[in-house]
Amino acid sequence: MKPLKILTFSTLFPSSVRPSHGIFVETRLRELLKSGQVESRVIAPVPWFPSTNPRWGDYAKFAATPAREQRNGIDVLHPRYLLLPKVGMTSAPLTLALGARAAVQKLLDEGFDFDVIDAHYYYPDGVAAALLAKWFNKPLTITARGTDLNLIPQYPLPKRMIEWAANRAAGSIGVCAALMDVLRGWGHDPARLHVLRNGVDLERFRPLPQANMRAELGVQGEPLLLSVGHLIERKGHHVAIEALAELARNRPGARLVVIGEGEERAALTALAQRLGVADKVRLTGSLPNTDLLKWYSAADVLLLCSSREGWANVLLESMACGTPVVATDIWGTPEVVAAAEAGQLVAQRTGAAFAAAIEALQAGGIDRAATRRYAEGFSWQATTTGQLDLFHAIKEAAHHA
CATH class of the missing domain: 3.40.50.2000 (Glycogen Phosphorylase B;)
Structure with missing residues (x-):
């Protein structure tokens, strides 16, 4: 043929x-x-x-x-x-x-x-x-x-x-x-x-030893949260910062890394200062796809606080590295996050709702190997x-x- x-x-x-x-x-x-x-x-x-x-x-x-x-x-x-x-x-x-x-x-x-x-x-x-x-x-x-x-x-x-x-x-x-x-x-x-x-490219995105990645990247946190995407309102990084502030009241070791660049950078920095978590938020700027692997592997949870998404690749990329997700329950996202080992969906796009979902995810116990196995169904x-x-x-x- x-x-x-x-x-x-x-x-x-x-x-x-x-x-x-x-x-x-x-x-x-x-x-x-x-x-x-x-x-x-x-x-x-x-x-x-x-x-x-x-x-x-x-x-x-x-x-x-x-x-x-x-x-x-x-x-x-x-x-x-x-x-x-x-x-x-x-x-x-x-x-x-x-x-x-x-x-x-x-x-x-x-x-x-x-x-x-x-x-x-x-x-x-x-x-x-x-x-x-x-x-x-x-x-x-x-x-x-x-x-x-x-x-x-x-x-x-x-x-x-x-x-x-x-x-x-x-x-x-x-x-x-x-x-x-x-x-x-x-x-x-x-x-x-x-x-x-x-x-998802299961060879490019794969679990690397979490402790090693944290040491290499110079990050720590319990839990260590990740939010990836353009710094625009629709991606909801401000909600991720609000969720961190909620968590940090009881868990002062919580940290958030935001990967991306865009028009909201100054506003996000100001929000972190206003909420008293500026020392717990790190904005890396835009990073090449190849570097994301290390960050996904280092994190405990990926947050996707978007108001709109078709099919968010970052969700599968994170899961392929063994890191579960907490994401807004909108558009195509429920088709990606369709099992407990994938993570949690959040009905309300608020910091409090995301913080509660992070707590629930961690309380249930995170099995990074199970999260990876779930992602393997998305070749x-x-x-x-x-x-x-x-x-x-x-x-x-x-x-x-």
């Missing part, structure tokens, strides 16, 4: 300049390629910016991104698109598609006549991919990952564009059932809605098989159309 030719399309894909950006999209593709049944090229557009001067921060990284590169044996093109200030949200699908059009044609001219466009993140990426699919007369799948369906549809015009793209797609994929329930609720054909959860194999079945079916249908 000839290999399937897949064009992966997303602004969420790592580059040599931003190696951790969208790593979950690359991971799913790499796992798919291991099947030996697929050839892939990636188009990962980046916003156009004129200067590589570091003082421009992330914008400079856009400018420094190479036009084309090889990553882990995958050919990745990074065409530029115009992201306009203020009106960017509604214009992005069109500017994204226009910016990528020449790159798609280039791949076709080079002989990569792909069978399907596999787009990730419904808006703007999925809508742009739907335009490209229409222009090049190719079938399309779009994967929903979280805020693209649980937040963005609050805006009427983006919602209409998402609806159009979903109608254009031969298949929609959700990383959790809750996301496909959104499209089902809008009246989309259930036969074209598929749940293919993210897996990538089922997702890879599901993708192959879907792509083959789409190719076959297009052939007979």
Whole structure:
């Protein structure tokens, strides 16, 4: 059987300049390629910016991104698109598609006549991919990952564009059932809605000796809590700090490490000082994926105090290292935390509720080996098989159309 030719399309894909950006999209593709049944090229557009001067921060990284590169044996093109200030949200699908059009044609001219466009993140990426699919007369799948369906549809015009793209797609994929329930609720054909959860790399994320990791990282705490993600309100690091303050009243040895960077950093630091736990909170900034393994292994509990999540990879990564989780009971999270050895779900997004759940988890006894065994049920194999079945079916249908 000839290999399937897949064009992966997303602004969420790592580059040599931003190696951790969208790593979950690359991971799913790499796992798919291991099947030996697929050839892939990636188009990962980046916003156009004129200067590589570091003082421009992330914008400079856009400018420094190479036009084309090889990553882990995958050919990745990074065409530029115009992201306009203020009106960017509604214009992005069109500017994204226009910016990528020449790159798609280039791949076709080079002989990569792909069978399907596999787009990730419904808006703007999925809508742009739907335009490209229409222009090049190719079938399309779009994967929903979280805020693209649980937040963005609050805006009427983006919602209409998402609806159009979903109608254009031969298949929609959700990383959790809750996301496909959104499209089902809008009246989309259930036969074209598929749940293919993210897996976890069980070789990369594995238990390391907890005491050794604490010594190496220079951390201590009883319990040692971890909160990982961008420093934005939605991720709830402020709730984690409030939970620490609650715990510390009776357990002065409690400590919290927050891994991530973002706009809330100053506010989080101020909150820790106001609650009297500044000496118990450590903000590490952003860390590479490879370093997270050590932090997960060092911690007693991972906290995920989010208000919205599709399928949070950090939960499985932590569990694969033997560390249970306490997480808000929202969206796809109950599909990840579905057994006692995985951790606890919290109905109320408050420091007091999280502190109580941490206490309950520890009182019940933490079996790190059992947590790891639970995570081993989330390998990538089922997702890879599901993708192959879907792509083959789409190719076959297009052939007979």
